[in-house]
Amino acid sequence: MKLLLLGKGGQVGWELQRSLAPLGKLVALDFDSTDLNADFSRPEQLAETVLAVRPDVIVNAAAHTAVDKAESEPDFARKLNATSPGVVAEAAQRIGALMVHYSTDYVFDGSGDAPWRETDATGPLSVYGATKLEGEQLVAQHCARHLIFRTSWVYAARGGNFAKTMLRLAKERDRLTVIDDQFGAPTGAELLADITAHAIGATLGDASKAGLYHVVAGGETTWAGYARFVLEQARLAGVELKAGPDAVEAVLTSAFPTPARRPHNSRLDTRKFQSTFGLVLPAWQAGVARMLRETL
Secondary structure (H helix, E strand, O other): OEEEEEOOOOHHHHHHHHHHHHHOEEEEEOOOOOOOOOOOOOHHHHHHHHHHHOOOEEEEOOOOOOHHHHOOOHHHHHHHHHHHHHHHHHHHHHHOOEEEEEEEHHHOOOOOOOOEOOOOOOOOOOHHHHHHHHHHHHHHHHOOOEEEEEEOOEEOOOOOOHHHHHHHHHHHOOOEEEEOOOEEOOEEHHHHHHHHHHHHHHHHHOHHHOEEEEOOOEOOEEHHHHHHHHHHHHHHOOOOOOOOHHHEEEEOHHHOOOOOOOOOEOOEOOHHHHHHHOOOOOEHHHHHHHHHHHHO
């Protein structure tokens, strides 16, 4: 089996290089690859790459993820998040490939407090959310064999993340001010990569498993709760901090105005995914604790 990974340099893409390799021959590309075009700002050439590789599976981990910046460059965000995935999906359909694509809780308006189900009405609040919604719609429209995974609050040990930022600030400041009215589940790129590999194998064996799924770690918290957990883990590991878990001051989203509106409710209902693929998604604390053990 041959697999084509697009966006290998991102948080999820980096982990996918590891999880997909045992499935077959992996061709992993990024926007700066020189042999084949995988630059999502040049959608007209993406189909040529797909047809040249002719993979059995395409995994798209490329995206415009700068949520606030997207507000000032909507056309560019749309090209990366919608137009280009649509082009890849059309090419995937031509060669009969299975396409995997990642989306986001930002397709919803963040209202209420119930976890969002796949069948709930969408209502994005931002350019990022709107372009990601259009992208998943184009993938579903143009490629019959698809897996679309909506996720949220993604982190990885590699590169920057919220936990590392909290640790740095806690070493510099006596108190931290963190948002406490946005709810979600921190979800590791490693977890997403592993469930992707499992779902690909299952879907290739049973085409009825194709479709749209919500995938996040178990449980829920707020950014302030997330910060407290990180600082508690650091303290248990013997890290010297000026600000401990009890020094995290909870504030409303309005305390930190941003160009793009954030959803207050980023909870996603994962029962469909867990039932279809026979997996249990672990509590968010397990993944964050493991990431911290690798980085502290």
